[in-house]
Amino acid sequence: xxxxxxxxxxxxxxxxxxxxxxxxxxxxxxxxxxxxxxxxxxxxxxxxxxxxxxxxxxxxxxxxxxxxxxxxxxxxxxxxxxxxxxxxxxxxxxxxxxxxxxxxxxxxxxxxxxxxxxxxxxxxxxxxxxxxxxxxxxxxxxxxxxxxxxxxxxxxxxxxxxxxx
Numbered sequence: 001x002x003x004x005x006x007x008x009x010x011x012x013x014x015x016x017x018x019x020x021x022x023x024x025x026x027x028x029x030x031x032x033x034x035x036x037x038x039x040x041x042x043x044x045x046x047x048x049x050x051x052x053x054x055x056x057x058x059x060x061x062x063x064x065x066x067x068x069x070x071x072x073x074x075x076x077x078x079x080x081x082x083x084x085x086x087x088x089x090x091x092x093x094x095x096x097x098x099x100x101x102x103x104x105x106x107x108x109x110x111x112x113x114x115x116x117x118x119x120x121x122x123x124x125x126x127x128x129x130x131x132x133x134x135x136x137x138x139x140x141x142x143x144x145x146x147x148x149x150x151x152x153x154x155x156x157x158x159x160x161x162x163x164x165x
Contacts, residue, residue, distance in 0.1 A: 007047070014045060019056055019065075020099065021045075023084055023092040026066060027140040030083035030147075033057060057082055065091055084144065096137060100130050 014021075018040075025031070025039050033054050040048045060066045065088035070078045084092070103126055111122050 010045075011047070014048070017099070018048065018052070019060060020092065020095040022053070022056060022060065023065060023088050023095070024137070024140070026082055027084045027089060027092060027144055028136070029143070030069075030081050032079040032081050036082070060088070064088075089141070089144070092137070096133060100133075103130075 021040065021043070022036060025036060025043075031039065033050060036057075037048065037050055037053050040053070057066060057068075061068050061082070064085055067083045067085055069081050069083070071081050073079045107122055107126055
């Protein structure tokens with residue numbers, strides 16, 4: 001169980017990184033706001049709600065980092081589905097690099113007085129986390145490229161189908 005001070009600390013840390021987390025999640029798979037709230041909760045941040053996600057998505061859309069498409073829903077009104085733009089992918093890459101550099105700096109400060117074993121374990125954890133993040137980012141880029149290629153193929157096929165009718 002996380003006590004109040006830890007919740008406040010986690011909220012402060014998340015405040016500076018939530019936009020990066022949303023871009024990472026959207027680069028893996030486009031989603032509507034409700035789905036993003038669920039995915040952020042599953043990632044370990046259950047206290048992040050709609051009142052946080054939607055204003056951030058609006059800001060990122062205005063900055064050109066995410067797209068917003070309206071799609072019909074089989075159950076109710078149309079949904080706004082968000083995806084990452086090329087500028088968003090570039091920003092995510094830059095932020096990920098900046099984040100990794102930041103982690104290294106904090107790690108150096110925090111582990112200065114730690115025993116050698118704890119310091120080595122912390123560095124191994126950081127390296128493993130970085131490797132996982134880089135693998136996730138690479139996978140997301142591959143999936144995004146496949147999605148874009150499929151969309152291009154469908155767009156090219158649609159006019160041909162219309163001409164044959």
